[in-house]
Amino acid sequence: MIRGLCAAFLCALVVTVAFWSSGASAQSVRFNFNTESRGLDKKFQKQMVAYNGRExxxxxxxxxxxxxxxxxxxxxxxxxYGVGVGRDGFAWSGEATIESKQEWPKWFPPKEMIARDPKLAPYSTGMAGGPENPLGARAMYLYKDGKDTLFRIHGTSQPWSIGQSLSSGCIRLLNEDVIDLYERVNLGTTVVVQ
Structure with missing residues (x-):
């Protein structure tokens, strides 16, 4: 009996260690972001295209x-990639650089956002990262002249918003797309918003 319990415990321990050492996390296993693009207009799905610009x-x-x-x-x-952008009055343009990158970022609504929507006040000290977090799976923080612009390129907990103009100025992507972009870009990457 004791030998059987010890064997079961050891087996559970080995499986747990194997799971965590594989780099998996509860969030990446539990949530299959590869289904987010279903139903999305094909033009907003990630794709390689020709580019003849000067950048x-x-x-x-x-x-x-x-x-x-x-x-x-x-x-x-x-x-x-298809994106959701800032609604009227919140859109912006210009050039910035990515100065910080975060996986499953904590979200801090700016005080101006809380003033517009007092229901966000409980999150003034931050909302933990996770699939319900408005920043989604990844966030890249945009800076101009060394100062945080408060604009982000991030995932979304609302995949239906891709192709829409309804954010508070940030650029949102499907979580599967923001993970792909996050892995392709480095700190210091130039971002041109037109």
Missing amino acids: APGTIIIDTKNRFLFLVMPGGQAMR
Whole structure:
């Protein structure tokens, strides 16, 4: 009996250690983001496209009018992702750089957002990362002249918002797409918002 319990405990321990050492996490296993793009207009699904602009490979270009983010690639190509953008009064344009990257980021609504929507006050000290967090699976923080712009490129807990203009200015992607982009870009990446 004791030998059987010890064997069961040892087996459970080995499985747990194997699970965590594989780099898996409860969130990445529990949530299958590969299904987010189902039902999404094909033009907003991630795809390689021709690119003939002047920006160097590695640059991110955000076309807010058409709701696309382009990651310029070598050889006259770009990876194109569908995005959700800022609603009227919250859209922005210009150039920034990615100065921070976070996996399952904690979300802190800015005080201006809380003033517009007092229901967010409980999150003034932050909302833990996870699939219900508005920043989604990854976030890239945009800076201009060394200062945080408070704008982000991030995932979303609302995949239906891709192709829409309804955020508070941030650029949102499907979680599966923001994970892909996050792994392709480095700190210091230039972001051009048009």
